[in-house]
Amino acid sequence: MPKSPIQPPSAPIVGAGSGTGTPAPGPAPVGTSRAGDVFQLLRDGHARTRAELADITGLARSTVAARIDALAAAGLIGPAGEAVSSGGRPPSRFAFAPTSRVVLAVDVGATHVLVGLSDLGGKVLCELRESIDISAGPIPVLDDILAHCEALLVQAGRHERELVGVGIGLPGPVEHSSGKPASPPIMPGWDGFDVPAYVQKRFATDVLVDNDVNIMALGERAMYWPDAQNLLFIKVATGIGAGIISGGLLQRGADGTAGDIGHVRVPRGGDVLCRCGNFGCLEAMASGPAVAASLRAGGVPAATGDDVLELARRGNLTAIAAMRQAGRDVGDVLAACVNLLNPSVIVIGGGLSSAGEYLLAGVREIVYQRSLPLATARLRIVQSMAADKAGVYGAARMVIDHVLAPSGVERLVLESQSS
Numbered sequence: 001m002p003k004s005p006i007q008p009p010s011a012p013i014v015g016a017g018s019g020t021g022t023p024a025p026g027p028a029p030v031g032t033s034r035a036g037d038v039f040q041l042l043r044d045g046h047a048r049t050r051a052e053l054a055d056i057t058g059l060a061r062s063t064v065a066a067r068i069d070a071l072a073a074a075g076l077i078g079p080a081g082e083a084v085s086s087g088g089r090p091p092s093r094f095a096f097a098p099t100s101r102v103v104l105a106v107d108v109g110a111t112h113v114l115v116g117l118s119d120l121g122g123k124v125l126c127e128l129r130e131s132i133d134i135s136a137g138p139i140p141v142l143d144d145i146l147a148h149c150e151a152l153l154v155q156a157g158r159h160e161r162e163l164v165g166v167g168i169g170l171p172g173p174v175e176h177s178s179g180k181p182a183s184p185p186i187m188p189g190w191d192g193f194d195v196p197a198y199v200q201k202r203f204a205t206d207v208l209v210d211n212d213v214n215i216m217a218l219g220e221r222a223m224y225w226p227d228a229q230n231l232l233f234i235k236v237a238t239g240i241g242a243g244i245i246s247g248g249l250l251q252r253g254a255d256g257t258a259g260d261i262g263h264v265r266v267p268r269g270g271d272v273l274c275r276c277g278n279f280g281c282l283e284a285m286a287s288g289p290a291v292a293a294s295l296r297a298g299g300v301p302a303a304t305g306d307d308v309l310e311l312a313r314r315g316n317l318t319a320i321a322a323m324r325q326a327g328r329d330v331g332d333v334l335a336a337c338v339n340l341l342n343p344s345v346i347v348i349g350g351g352l353s354s355a356g357e358y359l360l361a362g363v364r365e366i367v368y369q370r371s372l373p374l375a376t377a378r379l380r381i382v383q384s385m386a387a388d389k390a391g392v393y394g395a396a397r398m399v400i401d402h403v404l405a406p407s408g409v410e411r412l413v414l415e416s417q418s419s
Contacts, residue, residue, distance in 0.1 A: 045095060105394075127392065130144065149203070167398045179196040179208065180209075211259075218245075218250060219394030222397045236352040239283055265282075300318050324362040327359040327361060327364075330348075332370075
């Protein structure tokens with residue numbers, strides 16, 4: 001069963017951009033002496049004493065005490081009461097202090113942006129949503145986003161020096177090693193634009209950038225499915241894409257285009273032209289604009305995906321049937337994905353997913369019909385619980401896992417010692 005929102009998962013996943021792309025190391029191995037490694041033992045939120053940490057790591061208590069002092073000075077841990085004494089003064093316990101620093105998380109869509117400010121535990125402290133036009137180009141869009149970021153810091157009463165990173169999800173392919181958009185089809189003027197460098201002109205901190213559906217997968221998993229090692233997040237909106245978590249790690253592929261299922265040909269696609277130049281693509285059949293176009297062709301007034309949703313909510317049978325058919329089209333592609341990747345959970349998100357069971361019913365119908373029985377024996381196909389906040393949760397998680405990896409903690413410790 002899915003879980004309620006939680007604190008950091010035990011197996012964190014690192015996002016992409018600005019030179020990061022490897023999973024954050026787990027708990028410190030026995031004998032590792034860096035403060036960053038000792039911190040990994042406290043990141044789960046459980047309070048521990050110096051003696052307990054010394055027993056776990058095999059380090060001398062004096063070494064552990066020095067690491068604890070360094071982490072406390074950096075604001076990453078704090079006192080958490082006293083342990084039961086076996087005689088003499090009760091030993092002090094220490095735990096992760098997630099509220100000491102903040103992260104800016106930005107989910108950019110084709111027509112909207114959601115900016116959130118979170119602490120290091122992934123808790124969103126405040127957020128701001130605005131309409132944008134992604135086709136206006138990177139500079140005007142990013143300038144607006146940066147203004148929103150400044151406003152959130154002021155609203156939360158947090159100082160810029162408390163900021164440890166900015167995470168951004170963009171609605172197109174991203175070169176994960178650099179954070180630069182790579183030929184994004186709905187983002188004219190963004191190709192190759194150095195997003196991290198531009199943002200760092202305003203905020204002198206780490207800036208990580210990834211494709212929006214990737215960060216949605218990170219956010220949904222971190223908040224609701226922390227034990228799911230194999231999960232697919234499917235975004236069905238203006239475009240269609242998949243975020244793939246396999247073996248507990250986000251999969252981007254060789255060039256960052258893994259999960260681009262929107263341009264897989266579907267059986268009933270025929271000669272329908274897609275914006276990519278090919279015919280019969282899933283996106284040309286089942287995205288919000290595509291479903292709206294099919295309704296208009298049948299005499300039902302629907303200009304956008306939002307119009308389709310409103311018609312379905314009002315009980316329009318033609319719109320409901322169109323939503324279910326869109327789900328079947330998505331299911332045609334996902335059936336192959338299930339046989340190939342064998343996920344335990346498929347989460348359907350994005351704008352059209354808010355139609356609820358209409359879209360999911362079509363997806364389930366085809367996936368369970370056409371996938372191998374063994375691959376679907378324990379498979380769950382569910383609607384996103386993070387809903388429109390999945391991207392913000394994921395952008396925050398991407399930065400948090402980068403900053404709280406051993407090397408990131410070491411840097412924060414050094415900064416605190418030099419200030």
